[in-house]
Amino acid sequence: FGLWEQRHPEPVMDLHLLTRKVFVAGRLIVALHNLAMYALLFELPSALDKVLGLGTQQSGPLLGALMVSMVVASPIAGRLSDRLGARLVAVTGCTVALAGISALVFVPLETARSAIPGLVLLGLGIGLSSSPAQASAMSAIPPEQSGVGAALLATLRYLGGVAGIIVLGFVWSGSSDHQVALAEHQLTLRCFSVSLTLAFLCAFLLPKRTPTVSTPTDGAPAR
DSSP states (O other): OOHHHHHSSSSSSSSGGOOOOOHHHHHHHHHHHHHHHHHHHHHHHHHHHHHOOOOHHHHGHHHHHHHHHHHHHHHHHHHHHHHHHHHHHHHHHHHHHHHHHHHHSOOSSSGGGGGHHHHHHHHHHHHHHHHHHHHHHTTTTTTGGGGHHHHHHHHHHHHHHOOOHHHHHHHHHSSSSSHHHHHHHHHHHHHHHHHHHHHHHTTSOOSSSOOOOOOOOOTTTOO
């Protein structure tokens, strides 16, 4: 598929875009965040069930803390990146996400509420960093390739989620033994922290300012 796409005059997936540093960095941030987020959506309810004996009706609503935080942070991140630059906002978001996963690792899972602070920080961090990462990636490619670029974004986003489930399958057995389940939960969170650390490093490759491209109309010169 790769060889065919490189030779075709109008490829479905232009692999040459993967040679653009900012484009790849922005895409990797989104993919690495999704690796941790999607896998956590599967793992945490199971962990709360095995470790604390909570059913899905009790543990499921906790995930709302993650989702609501992302929804709140995403539009704010867009405005901040316009004012402060994509790199600063993305690095800050990745730092907050790392603080969230660290809270989940180091705060003992004694009650369901003990996971809320970590989930809130994780959601805020992912929401803050995703918008500037995507905007920077799209600004790094020509406008005529924006469709292919958006397709690559969707592809890598879901590949990140699939990779997270694969990692989860290796480290989480769903054991009913309390101590085993707790140990596997901690190991899973540490795997996610590696993913978020890589996203943090990728954030430094984003531009300090997201360039704006104006398209000339009616013969007016581009600015």
